[in-house]
Amino acid sequence: MPDLGKYATEVLGAYGVTLALMAVLLVLTLRRGRRARAALRQVEQEAQSHAED
């Protein structure tokens, strides 16, 4: 860990906020993407079974 001197709070705070916001963006993006793709697969199966009836 480098010696950040009297500005340690500011530097670590800036990095902490950035990494936290990027992690939230990443998690929400992947969660929404997985749900949307799963819903599409399900509806495609329904549409296929309707077509076969």
Added chain:
Amino acid sequence: MSLWKYANPVKFLALSARVQPFAWAAAAVGIVVGLGWGFFLTPDDFRQGSTVKIIYIHVPSAWIAINAWIMMLIASLIWLVRRHHVSALAARAAAPVGLVMTVIGLLTGAIWGQPMWGTWWAWDPRLTSFLILFLFYLGYIALWEAVEDPDTAADLTSILCLVGSVFALMSRYAVLFWSQGLHQGATLSLDKEENISDVFWQPLVLSIAGFSLLFIALVLYRTGTEIALRRTRALQTRIERGA
């Protein structure tokens, strides 16, 4: 080969699936090495002390915040002129990424500004236009959510994007035509005198490349999500009509 063939969602998704693994991997390498190099291996600035390390997150996030809007502008123009749905969905997909980067840029700027300028905020031309850009991102996302018909939503948000471009460009260029303000001039420049020292420049460029690749990977993935949602709604409507 025409670029317009990727307006077809199937071809776009096929290309996206090929590009994404490289984009995610390169983004991870760029960000980890760029930020790690900048944080652990660069010296303090003689005037700013260790706060100079904030540059490796502040500049890339501000870079993406502005350029995400420019990308949305191009995609919106393609929608307005050629009516390609994928371009409208790509613009929609990019907005939350741009919003988060704008928030990061504003917060890290305030955290950096407090010890250096003695204030968290100043109504400086660059900062103010960046704050207005943040409000435009919020308005753009809200408008997509508020309008039910997707084509009307795409039209209205495209027009909003055109208007907001003034502030995106102003965030970038305000320092060139407004001399007053606390914010410094360009961090990266082709002018050797103006450019920052190589010891800071090299990890910064790597960090900007990492953030840019992360933006590409996120927008490709999120556009795929928007296409899936659109197709789900279309199929559900078809099933309901057929039932």
